[in-house]
Amino acid sequence: DAKTTQPPSMDCAEGRAANLPCNHSTISGNEYVYWYRQIHSQGPQYIIHGLKNNETNEMASLIITEDRKSSTLILPHATLRDTAVYYCIVRVGGAGNNRKLIWGLGTSLAVNP
Amino acid sequence: GAVVSQHPSRVICKSGTSVKIECRSLDFQATTMFWYRQFPKQSLMLMATSNEGSKATYEQGVEKDKFLINHASLTLSTLTVTSAHPEDSSFYICSARDARHVLPDQPQHFGDGTRLSIL
Numbered sequence: 001d002a003k004t005t006q007p008p009s010m011d012c013a014e015g016r017a018a019n020l021p022c023n024h025s026t027i028s029g030n031e032y033v034y035w036y037r038q039i040h041s042q043g044p045q046y047i048i049h050g051l052k053n054n055e056t057n058e059m060a061s062l063i064i065t066e067d068r069k070s071s072t073l074i075l076p077h078a079t080l081r082d083t084a085v086y087y088c089i090v091r092v093g094g095a096g097n098n099r100k101l102i103w104g105l106g107t108s109l110a111v112n113p
Numbered sequence: 114g115a116v117v118s119q120h121p122s123r124v125i126c127k128s129g130t131s132v133k134i135e136c137r138s139l140d141f142q143a144t145t146m147f148w149y150r151q152f153p154k155q156s157l158m159l160m161a162t163s164n165e166g167s168k169a170t171y172e173q174g175v176e177k178d179k180f181l182i183n184h185a186s187l188t189l190s191t192l193t194v195t196s197a198h199p200e201d202s203s204f205y206i207c208s209a210r211d212a213r214h215v216l217p218d219q220p221q222h223f224g225d226g227t228r229l230s231i232l
Contacts, residue, residue: 032218034220036220036223041204041226041228042225042226043117043119043206043207043208043223043224043225043226044157044206044208044223045223046220046221046222046223049218049220051218087156100147100159100162101147101157101159101221102159103156103157103158104156105155105156106156
């Protein structure tokens with residue numbers, strides 16, 4: 001599975017959009033991009049995922065570049081409760097439920113009042 | 114959404130004790146569950162993949178006799194840390210994927226973790 005690169009930390013003002021970048025320049029054509037976040041001392045929470053097209057749900061938007069070498073997670077109106085470590089992971093889809101997630105160190109997002 | 118419950122949330126026990134952690138999928142069936150360990154300021158490290166009705170698959174470097182995994186039903190997997198020592202103190206997290214979904218890209222859903230402290 002492809003490796004991802006994320007900035008170690010970011011700050012965002014409350015109420016503003018938080019844009020978290022992820023580089024996955026070695027991504028393969030059948031690898032999906034997943035985003036999870038982990039609030040301190042809790043288990044990771046699934047946010048969103050995509051393959052080629054941009055995706056949006058109630059939590060966030062995922063913008064994937066046309067060459068798929070990078071993506072951006074957008075939290076449109078960040079709140080203090082969005083302070084967490086955000087993980088970008090790429091993983092192959094396909095048959096079998098045993099596909100592992102390989103976790104990096106993520107981006108520690110601090111939302112400031 | 115899919116809910117994974119992990120119990121207990123925190124355990125403090127003496128060295129040499131065995132500790133069992135439960136992971137339950139509350140509103141879906143999970144043929145596969147994953148067990149992770151996370152040390153402070155580090156990322157999640159996959160320990161093993163738990164398969165319902167068969168033996169777990171352990172990652173390299175994880176002692177299967179020390180970390181016993183049982184996945185006896187489609188909604189429950191347990192991790193037992195046998196003869197725990199202070200170096201086993203960590204945050205243990207399980208995850209599961211809904212077996213009903215046939216699409217290949219379904220996400221994993223995580224429990225809230227178990228903080229294990231061995232004195």
